[in-house]
Amino acid sequence: MATSKDYGLGEFAFPRGWFMIAAAAELTDKPKPLRYFGRDFVLYRGKQSGKATLLDAYCPHMGTHLGINSTSYVVRDGQHIDGDGIRCPYHGWRFGADGKCDDIPGLKGSIPKAACVRSWPVHESMGVIWVWHDPENGEPEWEAPTLAEWDDPAWVHWKLDDLGTLPVHGQEVIDNITDMAHFGPIHGIGAVEFFENEFSGPYVTQRMIGPHRTLVESGEKLYTDTTYHGPGFLLSKMLGRHPSIILIANTPVDDGVTHAWHALLVKSPHEVAEQEDVAVARAFQEASLAAFAQDFEVWANKRPALRILQVNSDGPFHLERIWYKQFFNPRAKRAEYCKRVDGIHRSKGQGWTVPQLRTG
Ligand code: FES
Ligand SMILES: [Fe+2]
Incomplete structure (x- = not known):
């Protein structure tokens, strides 16, 4: 196995571009843990809009994987995907499709700014869920896949x-x-x-x-x-x-x-x-x-x-x-x-x- 550095490809380990991450038909409102580009993600379909959302996997509160859980009552009670957001199984913080936390159960006062995860640009076409991966976090440089x-x-x-x-x-x-x-x-x-x-x-x-x-x-x-x-x-x-x-x-x-x-x-x-x-x-x-x-x-x-x-x-x-x-x-x-x-x-x-x- 050889790495991007071994091939002398450049500054980034992972390239910029549109990449396939899942088959659209398999994606439901049951969150799917994924690993690509050396990082962990959670992918799900929002209950409200039906749109695919891809977020970084780990909750900023205490690091829980947002997508892997079967025993928390958040999951058992059908609250894991809540509207177009996802609730962390550990303490129930809810993150919107934009990755920002919009509900902390029991909190008095405002939600801290740092309570967010990265939300990635996704596109659904031709039966595929695609992500725009960009080490510089820029806008897509060329069109999303279509035929x-x-x-x-x-x-x-x-x-x-x-x-x-x-x-x-x-x-x-x-x-x-x-x-x-x-x-x-x-x-x-x-x-x-x-x-x-x-x-x-x-x-x-x-x-x-x-x-x-x-x-x-x-x-x-x-x-x-x-x-x-x-x-x-x-x-x-x-x-x-x-x-x-x-x-x-x-x-x-x-x-x-x-x-x-x-x-x-x-x-x-x-x-x-x-x-x-x-x-x-x-x-x-x-x-x-x-x-x-x-x-x-x-x-x-x-x-x-x-x-x-x-x-x-x-x-x-x-x-x-x-x-x-x-x-x-x-x-x-x-x-x-x-x-x-x-x-x-x-x-x-x-x-x-x-x-x-x-x-x-
Ligand atoms: S670790 Fe996610 S809400 Fe506490
Ligand atoms: Fe060939």
Whole structure:
């Protein structure tokens, strides 16, 4: 296991960006303890608004974990989530969704200012709860994750594959976006015909054309247009057996430990997807997961590549590793990293011929 410091990424152990933290369907008004970015949180759905709230886990009064308790009468009496706030199981202080304490049972006088926990910016979309993590506590620097296809009834919604945690730094996962040479050995792509990367601020895109043993019929080609939206997740628009969009999310749990998810949105041939389309989409998601598992097996067992012995048949790892640093350093330095990498880097082939795959 290697840390952000071992990779020389920058000042922060954990990067800035939108990150997946939970599946929306599982989130209820029963608080869920979570650990990401080397800290503990409590996540819950407010009873009043139904909105997801993410707070730092420990009560400022005496340090109780706000989300882990089954025996306190606060919990047994159904007071744990109270409106859109949460009550500490120990002495019943209530914190609003903004993290400020707004009730201390029995208190005479005013609530101290220090009676608050940090409330984190969350966003719910595409069946996912996302958090904007920022070591500088700034506003989100780019848009929260969305996909127009999610709201199009022709597309079959994904189910999220939770792949659990890996003792691997996100760097090793992100390297994949520029990894042209793994497609043959890992995915059975005999010869990649076209491969380019485009770096643009917090986004890096890979466009690839080639045969694929898992995702297209023999003799046909797979077209993918894959974009990392910051360091936390990619969306890959894919023309294979079915038009589809892969989600791969990676979120740091501790420095050098990563939680990963996979999902696949599949377009049906009907204006409104029918029951039988769901079965087809699920089967295709299984195939996509099997392809991703081929990468995953390598990551789970490799030693950290603190330095890559890069050769000219690789993609531009050296640029991707500079791009990734922008998220581990103060945003005042962001432009420096972007200036060094922004633009298109073509590794193979002549032209990109599938403009309808552009992610925009
Ligand atoms: S420790 Fe939370 S209210 Fe006392
Ligand atoms: Fe791969």
